[in-house]
Amino acid sequence: MEVLNVNNLWKNYPTFSLQDVSFSVPYGSIVGFIGRNGAGKTTTLKCIYGLVHADKGEVLFDSKSIAGNEIAVKNDIGLVFGGFEFYLQKKLKTLKDVVSRFYPNWDDKSYDHWMKLFALDENKRMKELSNGMKVKFSLALALSHHAKLLLLDEPTSGLDPISRDELLDAFLEIVSDGEHSILFSTHVISDLERCADHLVYIRQGKIIFNGMANTFKDSYRYCEFNQGDLNSDETGDVLHCRHRGDVILGLVKPDSPLLSKAVIERKASMEETMLALERGESDESFDI
Amino acid sequence: MKALIYKELKLCLNPQILIFLFLSGLVAIPSWPSLTAFVYPLAGLLVLFSSSAANHDIEFAAMLPIAKKDVVKGKIILVLLLEMASVIISIPFAIIKVLIMNPMMPADQKYPELGINFALYGFVFLIYGIFNLLFLCLYYKNLSHPIIPQLIATITSSLILMIIMICFILLPGVSVLVNQFEGSGLYLQLGIFVGGIIILLISSFLGLKVAQKDFEVVDL
Numbered sequence: 001m002e003v004l005n006v007n008n009l010w011k012n013y014p015t016f017s018l019q020d021v022s023f024s025v026p027y028g029s030i031v032g033f034i035g036r037n038g039a040g041k042t043t044t045l046k047c048i049y050g051l052v053h054a055d056k057g058e059v060l061f062d063s064k065s066i067a068g069n070e071i072a073v074k075n076d077i078g079l080v081f082g083g084f085e086f087y088l089q090k091k092l093k094t095l096k097d098v099v100s101r102f103y104p105n106w107d108d109k110s111y112d113h114w115m116k117l118f119a120l121d122e123n124k125r126m127k128e129l130s131n132g133m134k135v136k137f138s139l140a141l142a143l144s145h146h147a148k149l150l151l152l153d154e155p156t157s158g159l160d161p162i163s164r165d166e167l168l169d170a171f172l173e174i175v176s177d178g179e180h181s182i183l184f185s186t187h188v189i190s191d192l193e194r195c196a197d198h199l200v201y202i203r204q205g206k207i208i209f210n211g212m213a214n215t216f217k218d219s220y221r222y223c224e225f226n227q228g229d230l231n232s233d234e235t236g237d238v239l240h241c242r243h244r245g246d247v248i249l250g251l252v253k254p255d256s257p258l259l260s261k262a263v264i265e266r267k268a269s270m271e272e273t274m275l276a277l278e279r280g281e282s283d284e285s286f287d288i
Numbered sequence: 289m290k291a292l293i294y295k296e297l298k299l300c301l302n303p304q305i306l307i308f309l310f311l312s313g314l315v316a317i318p319s320w321p322s323l324t325a326f327v328y329p330l331a332g333l334l335v336l337f338s339s340s341a342a343n344h345d346i347e348f349a350a351m352l353p354i355a356k357k358d359v360v361k362g363k364i365i366l367v368l369l370l371e372m373a374s375v376i377i378s379i380p381f382a383i384i385k386v387l388i389m390n391p392m393m394p395a396d397q398k399y400p401e402l403g404i405n406f407a408l409y410g411f412v413f414l415i416y417g418i419f420n421l422l423f424l425c426l427y428y429k430n431l432s433h434p435i436i437p438q439l440i441a442t443i444t445s446s447l448i449l450m451i452i453m454i455c456f457i458l459l460p461g462v463s464v465l466v467n468q469f470e471g472s473g474l475y476l477q478l479g480i481f482v483g484g485i486i487i488l489l490i491s492s493f494l495g496l497k498v499a500q501k502d503f504e505v506v507d508l
Contacts, residue, residue, distance in 0.1 A: 051350055051508040074353035086348040087299055098298050101291035102352045 002063075003027050003149050003181045009047055009057035016205060018043055021057070023200045023210045025149065028178035030171055032196035032213065033185040034270075036278055040205040041185040042081075045153050048183075049079055061149070075103060078142025078150045080135065088127035092137055096122060103145035111144035117170065131158030136167070143174065150174070150182045156191050164188075168195045189271035193217075201274065208277070213270070220251035220273045223262035234258060240276035251276045292354060292362035299348075300340050300366060308332025312374040315408075316381035318389040321401055321453050326412045329374035330419055330445060333367060334438050337427065341434055350508050357500040360428060364420070364496050371416045371488075375409060382408075401456035403467045406477035411452055413484030417491035419445040424495030428503040 004025040011018040018040050025031045035041050046052035048059050050070060059066045061073045087095060100106040115122060118136035120129075129137065135155050142150055156164045172195055174180050186192065192199065192213065199216045201209035209216055220239065225248045235241050237258060238250035251268050252258050259265055268276070311328035314320070340346070340363070349359040382404040390403075402408055419441050426437030456463040465473045466480070 046508065049351070050356070051347075053505065053507060070355055071353050079351050085344055087343045087345075089343075090299060094298060098291075098295045099352070101294055102354065 001027050003061065004048070004183065005060040005063075006044070006048060007058050007060070009044065009059070010055045011043060011047060011052065012055055016040070016043075018047070018054070018205045021047075021202070021205075021207055023207060025181050025183050026198070027148075027181055028175050029197045030175055030182045030184060030195050031198040031200060032189075032192035033183055033200045033202065034187065034189055034192065034274060035185075035202035036187055039202045041202060042153050044202065045079075045151050045183070045185060049074070049077065049151060075105065075145070076148045078139075078145065078147030079153075080138045080142050080150065080155050081153045085134075086126070089125060091123060091125050092120065092129075093122040095126070095137075096141065099141050100144070105146045107144055107146060110146070111140060114140035114143050114170075117166070132160060132163045135159065136163070139167070139170075148180060150180070150184075152182060152184045154186055155184065156186060156188055164191060171195050189274050190269075193270050199270070201277075203277070216273065217267060217270055218254060220268040220276065221254055221256075221259060221262075222249075222264075222266050222268040222272055223252050223259065224249045224264040225258070225262055229261045229263075230258070234261075240279055289358070289361075289365075292349075292358060293365055295349070295352075296362050296366040297369075299343070300336060300345060300363075302335075302339055304335050304339070305332045305370065308335060309370060309374045310377055312378040313381040315378045315404065316385045316389060318385065318393050322382070322385070322404060322408055323402060323411055323415075323449055323453060325378065326374065326415065327446060327449065329371065330416075330442060332374075333370065333419070333423070334442065336366070336370070337423075337434060337438070341431075346431065347508055356504055360424075360499045360503050361496060364424065364492060364499070367420060368492060371420075375412060401453055401463055405467060405469065406474075406481035407466045410477070410480030410482070410484030411449075413481075413488040415445050415449055417484070417488035418448055420488070421491035421495045424492075424499040425502075428499040428506065431506060 002024040006024065007022050009018055009021040016038070021040070021044055023031070033041055033044070043052055047054045047057075048066070050066060061069070061076065064073070066073045096111065100108075100111070118133070118140060120133060120137055120140065126134065126137075135158065139150075139152075139155065156167060159167060168191060171182055171184070175182060184192070184196070196213045199209060199211065199213045200207060201216070209219075223238070225238075227243070227246045227248055230238070230248055235248060237256060238248065238252055241248060241250040247263075251273065252262075308328050308331050311332075312325050314325035314328070315322040317325075346359065349362065350356060354362075386404050402411070422444055423437050423441035426440060427434060430436075456466075466476050468474065469477075
């Protein structure tokens, strides 16, 4: 059962376009939405929430079209953007006082829980918060109205490693009841290694991978070869092929015959795979 | 809608805006065209939209569980509330002018063109209505260029204010008539007053509808 279905979304800008973006978010899951800056992550999230109008396509929340149920759906979605820069002169308690009035399901106990967990003082003004604390505050707001789906755009950017770790723990706790889900865009792929069940990878406005995170992890092997062991044709089969002294390193497909020639071979991390796909040769044979 | 108005009052108002509203108290200055005092609250409205833009108010409001058209409605309700507040603030100062300032002035300087009366407030509502219509119709069309609607709405409203004042200078008979609190003078005042209110309401409603339509298609 999916809480969110994005079907064939198109959006054209003069210099960029989303092309036929489709994916879904199952209940109780964390879906990582990855891609480099400018790949279309934020535009897609904005299309889902209705902040940007898609040229074509539809977004279904709980099998209902968002277009005709804007207010009800927004009540069930918590939206968090990484660069939370609203009302910097206002105190957190003022913002909470305002925001809470819009949500019939607002839960003060839950709000207090998250504020305590994130060690936020609601007497502080927004301008006194670090970027990470701003994200935490907007997350506390989003989590306090029992949203079924959290749409998080780069929530961990600007967070120190400990805060990031705390936040990822919080994400796992949120989805553990099977009733909440998270769609989490980031370019910090290591965050997703820990918590994402599904992965959606967008590149230049197109979805190039949509599936289980483990499938993505298993799609390439990291290998190191002695330079003399590979001929020039074979190096062409190594994704993001680089030379370090006499060693050639890069990624190869798990079924590649080159694996037998590798001196070091291991599962590629998600970050290595994404980096290789982004920085490697734009050869169509390199896909997932 | 209650939550939205609460949000507007709690987050969007700032002391600068209130200072401009209180400048409508300048109606108390003797021998000075009272209508001019109501240009300052318009400057306060410009501050309101500028500070809202600086605080990313539109993006903030659009993330709340409300329809996009209500984002505009909330702002227009706040604008009307501020305009009414400026009128209410000016009333005690207008009374001070009538009861204390004017008796101290030479007889020929008591009522410069348009004195304190219902017609004055009718013209205030007219100017506010024109400002609302122009500003709202232009502002939500292209949020990335807020200075153009500010310029057009402010300059046009100020020009109309000047034209009204010049008309009273060029037509002293009308000036004398409109400052009378009896007979046809009073009827004229009340007609301008009611007309001003009607123009304010219709202009603001039209401005709201155009702004809602424009804002609906804006990508944030």
